[in-house]
Amino acid sequence: MGRNATVLVVLPLATLLLASALRATPATLDPTTVVRTGRPNDRLVCPPGVCAAPVDEPSPVLAATPERLLEAWRAVIEAEPRTVVLAFDPAGLRLVAQQRSRLFGFVDTIAVKVLPLPDGRSSFAAYSRSETGYWDLGVNAARLEAWIRAVVDRVESVSGGR
Numbered sequence: 001m002g003r004n005a006t007v008l009v010v011l012p013l014a015t016l017l018l019a020s021a022l023r024a025t026p027a028t029l030d031p032t033t034v035v036r037t038g039r040p041n042d043r044l045v046c047p048p049g050v051c052a053a054p055v056d057e058p059s060p061v062l063a064a065t066p067e068r069l070l071e072a073w074r075a076v077i078e079a080e081p082r083t084v085v086l087a088f089d090p091a092g093l094r095l096v097a098q099q100r101s102r103l104f105g106f107v108d109t110i111a112v113k114v115l116p117l118p119d120g121r122s123s124f125a126a127y128s129r130s131e132t133g134y135w136d137l138g139v140n141a142a143r144l145e146a147w148i149r150a151v152v153d154r155v156e157s158v159s160g161g162r
Helices: 003-022 066-078 139-158
Strands: 042-045 083-089 094-100 107-116 122-130
Touching: 042 139, 066 083, 066 094, 066 107, 066 122, 066 139, 107 139, 122 139
Parallel strands: none
Antiparallel strands: 042 122, 083 094, 094 107, 107 122
């Protein structure tokens, strides 16, 4: 194999390995610094101006301490079927989980970072992505919408609807 042929084989492999290394491993995923997949199988919800990547919709501001909001996220996620928490960092106000699809066992990674705000309020950045494939038929978007509703309901029921 000549030098040019070696370069043609090695260069694409090195590029693929580098791209894989640069992509955050699931347990270290931070939704505020995430690089979007560019495919229609991820979703990012974040307050304006907080996340580095383009946002699909803004997240709500809640009348809850950051710690209480993180606990609400953990309770909602742990109640979900086929879901495992990979990382829970109370000091960093961050949580990463994975959920497998019921039929085929496809893995989706979900990362949440709670964002403290003045006056005991907080918000969050939440990101959900498929680990394989291109399309997800809206699964990641629907998951985040449902989980956000559940988190908001849980926080509002504890605070008496404030």
